[in-house]
Amino acid sequence: RATLGVLGGGQLGRMFVHAAQRLGYFTAVLEPDAQSPAGRVSHHHIRTDYNDPAGLAQLAQLCQAITTEFENVPAQALQTLALTRPVAPGAAVVGIAQNRIEEKALFAACADLSGVSCAPYAVIETPAQLQAVQNDRPDLLPGILKTTRLGYDGKGQVRVKTAIELAAAWAELGSAACVLEKMLPLTAECSVLVARGWDGQVVSFAPQRNVHVDGILAVTHAYEGNMPPDLANRAREAAVSLAQHIGYVGVLCVEFFVVDDGSEHGGLVVNEMAPRPHNSGHYTLDACDVSQFDLQVRAMAGLPLPPPRQHSPAIMLNLLGEVWFDGSGQLREPDWPSVLSLPGTHLHLYGKLHARAGRKMGHLTITGPDVARVKTVARRAADLLGLPGLDDI
């Protein structure tokens, strides 16, 4: 059978490898870290830097098609690979998703088509732009200053209330290229997964509602009634129209805010996109007949994309490094037997050797015959593991 390649060796790559292997593919992972979650389960592990020409040539030589799992993979590497092999998603869209200024410009350009805009914002790349925002854009405060590049899990972001705090925050971020976004009154957050093939065929999952704690995804609610149906439909349509507009190939995740705008269900605002399978879509592994990783494999391999069907309501709980430490800061193995004795629990551990606070070590998906039972088990599991983010259920 053919070999599928992935740039990056994290947990998204690992779950991609598992899905590819199930369909009978060999896999090749290019990742410098010897102990990476994906490298350790792949048939081939090319242990070089993402930019290394020899490593990229070896990956291209081995693989029928190549994808990426890593937020900050050099777009240039994708471009190099694309000279000789199908690469999905493409370098251009990955480059846009890595740059908040370009990403927001894309969202603004798509606003008429998708019916959804992004938060009011201003670009701050120079002292003159900082001054201009301080003088002329009081409407953006309080706001969040976000670095244009390399931010994830809320890193590279500072919340600011005043023009003085804004100047201090910009200095704190190294006077790097930033965007200042107006702080919006969020009532909820959700995301939509879309998969699109080379032939333009598009399928999508219903939106999942996400709860973040300290800027990191903590809980995903995936079941009917997780959000008002009119908002869910609009988010889904907006994500699909965006994928079509940019000619995307592969799995795309679009994050949305639900904002209190005085209307009955609130307004929808697009936040950002991830050009890959997404943490908020991990529930699809256990709750759907085709997972986000199955669709990524199919899309890049040119196989059919059936509309996914969710067969169970689900809640996903992220397992960060904190779970591996007791109250006095000692490392310990969490009480998996107690968790796994609860009905409908699916434990996924990524094989990372060292737990650190905030590090994504695994996730737990709870499925069940109805939403009430899924919520009850999720609460029990969260209590056992000391997980946050379930107060509202």
Ligand code: ATP
């Ligand atoms: P990810 O890991 O999802 O890529 P990120 O570091 O790129 O995260 P964002 O998605 O921009 O960060 O923001 C992280 C979280 O901060 C959001 O999920 C939301 O909870 C909050 N947040 C971000 N921007 C705003 C805003 N304009 N108004 C209110 N809350 C916001």
Ligand code: MG
């Ligand atoms: Mg992001």
Ligand code: MG
């Ligand atoms: Mg985000």
